[in-house]
Amino acid sequence: MAVLTLVLGTPFVLGDHPVRWESGSALPRIVTGDPVESATPTTEDPGVSPPSSTAPQPSGTDALQVAKPWKKGMPQWGVQFYWEEEKDKRSDTFIEKQARKHAEYLIGLGANSVSVSFPFFTEGRTSNVLTAGAKTPSPERLQRVLKVFKDAGFRTTLRPIMDEAALNPPAGWRGNIEPASRSAWFTSYEGFLTPYLKAAERAEATTFVIATELNSMEGDPGWAALVASAEKTFSGEVAYDANWDNYVSGRINMPVSHLGVDAYFPVKVADTAPVQTLVDGWNDWLDKKAKGPLPNITISETGIGAMNGAYHAPGDFYTKNAVNPKVQANWYKAACQVVQERKMQGVYWWSIWFDDDPNDAPDDKVASRLDFAGRPLTEKAIKSCFNSAYAGPGTQTTN
Incomplete structure (x- = not known):
C-alpha cells in the first residue's frame, strides 16, 4: 500500500518512455538506421474455427461501413484501442456490440484504421516467462472484435503490449527488461504469441505488431527466428513499434516488414504555444533521425493529456493538472500536420479504453487526461485531420 501510494501520489517525471493507462501501471525486413499478477495462462484452442456472431447483424443502409475503406498507399488514419478483460468477463454479444459502437464512432471521425492493443504479463524485469493473464482477452474474443472492424471496412492491427505492473514502474518498464535467459524468453514469447497470430490470420488483420517499446531487446538475434515463425502463421504485415527515444538515438535493428514509432517526446513550450510552434517541436525531434519525407514510418501511437503542462511530458498518465482541452x-493538429508534410504513412491516437462508451465525456475526476473521446475540441481536430486531402505516402517517391 505504501508503494502504491508513493507511485500514484507522485507526479511521474517522463524520462525515456510514456506512462499510459495499462492495467493500472503507469524494416524490406527493415533495419532503420537511416532515413527511410503473476499471470495464469489462458487455455485457448489455437485451432478454433472462426466464430459466428451472436449479435444482431444490420444490413442495407443500417450496416456500418467506412466511407473510404483503406487501400494500400492511403494514409492510415487510426485509433489505438486498449482492451483489458474485466473481472466479470463481459459476454461475446456485449463485446461485439461494443466493437460496433466504437466502429460507428470512428466512422463519424473519418477514421479508416484500427489497432487493438491488449496486455500480456511477465513476472519481473529478469523473468524469462511471458503469459496471458486474467486481463488478457482470449484469441477468439479478439478475433470477434477484429472481425467487426474488418467487416466495417477498417484496416486492422493486433498489438500485444507487455504490462508493466510487475516491473516496478517507473524505474522498471518494458523498455529495460533483462531476461536471465534470452533464449528461454524468446521460446516463451513465441508460445504466447502463436495463438494470437492465428487469430489475426483468421480475422484477416492487415498487421500484427510483434512487439512494442522493447528498447533493451532490440537487435537481439532471437528476433529472426521468432519473426520467421510469425510469418509462417500470419500472412499479413509483421511490424515493430519503437519507442520515441530509441527511434531517434540509434539504429532500430529489427527483422520486420514495417516500423512504427510511439511518439511521446517532450516539447518545452508554454501551454499557449501556437500550433506552428508545436509543429516545429515535432520536426526538431524527427530531424534528429532524418530530415525530409518519412514515407516508411507510421506514428503508431501518440497522444497527450488535455491539461496544463502536458507539452513537457506528453505521455504522463499519473499527473492530473488543471484540464486544458486546447x-x-x-x-x-500539429501531429497531423507533420504526418502530412513529411509524407508519413499515418497516425494512431492513444487511446480509447475498449469497455468505455466513446460518446460520453470523460469524467476528469477519475479519467486519464489522455482520454480524447468526448472532448469536442480534440474530436474536431481529429475530424479535420482524417478528412484532409492528404493522399498518403504513395503520392511521392522521395525516401
Missing part, C-alpha cells in the same frame, strides 16, 4: 487539440 493543449490536447493543438497537439493533435
Whole structure:
C-alpha cells in the first residue's frame, strides 16, 4: 500500500518512455538506421474455427461501413484501442456490440484504421516467462472484435503490449527488461504469441505488431527466428513499434516488414504555444533521425493529456493538472500536420479504453487526461485531420 501510494501520489517525471493507462501501471525486413499478477495462462484452442456472431447483424443502409475503406498507399488514419478483460468477463454479444459502437464512432471521425492493443504479463524485469493473464482477452474474443472492424471496412492491427505492473514502474518498464535467459524468453514469447497470430490470420488483420517499446531487446538475434515463425502463421504485415527515444538515438535493428514509432517526446513550450510552434517541436525531434519525407514510418501511437503542462511530458498518465482541452487539440493538429508534410504513412491516437462508451465525456475526476473521446475540441481536430486531402505516402517517391 505504501508503494502504491508513493507511485500514484507522485507526479511521474517522463524520462525515456510514456506512462499510459495499462492495467493500472503507469524494416524490406527493415533495419532503420537511416532515413527511410503473476499471470495464469489462458487455455485457448489455437485451432478454433472462426466464430459466428451472436449479435444482431444490420444490413442495407443500417450496416456500418467506412466511407473510404483503406487501400494500400492511403494514409492510415487510426485509433489505438486498449482492451483489458474485466473481472466479470463481459459476454461475446456485449463485446461485439461494443466493437460496433466504437466502429460507428470512428466512422463519424473519418477514421479508416484500427489497432487493438491488449496486455500480456511477465513476472519481473529478469523473468524469462511471458503469459496471458486474467486481463488478457482470449484469441477468439479478439478475433470477434477484429472481425467487426474488418467487416466495417477498417484496416486492422493486433498489438500485444507487455504490462508493466510487475516491473516496478517507473524505474522498471518494458523498455529495460533483462531476461536471465534470452533464449528461454524468446521460446516463451513465441508460445504466447502463436495463438494470437492465428487469430489475426483468421480475422484477416492487415498487421500484427510483434512487439512494442522493447528498447533493451532490440537487435537481439532471437528476433529472426521468432519473426520467421510469425510469418509462417500470419500472412499479413509483421511490424515493430519503437519507442520515441530509441527511434531517434540509434539504429532500430529489427527483422520486420514495417516500423512504427510511439511518439511521446517532450516539447518545452508554454501551454499557449501556437500550433506552428508545436509543429516545429515535432520536426526538431524527427530531424534528429532524418530530415525530409518519412514515407516508411507510421506514428503508431501518440497522444497527450488535455491539461496544463502536458507539452513537457506528453505521455504522463499519473499527473492530473488543471484540464486544458486546447493543449490536447493543438497537439493533435500539429501531429497531423507533420504526418502530412513529411509524407508519413499515418497516425494512431492513444487511446480509447475498449469497455468505455466513446460518446460520453470523460469524467476528469477519475479519467486519464489522455482520454480524447468526448472532448469536442480534440474530436474536431481529429475530424479535420482524417478528412484532409492528404493522399498518403504513395503520392511521392522521395525516401
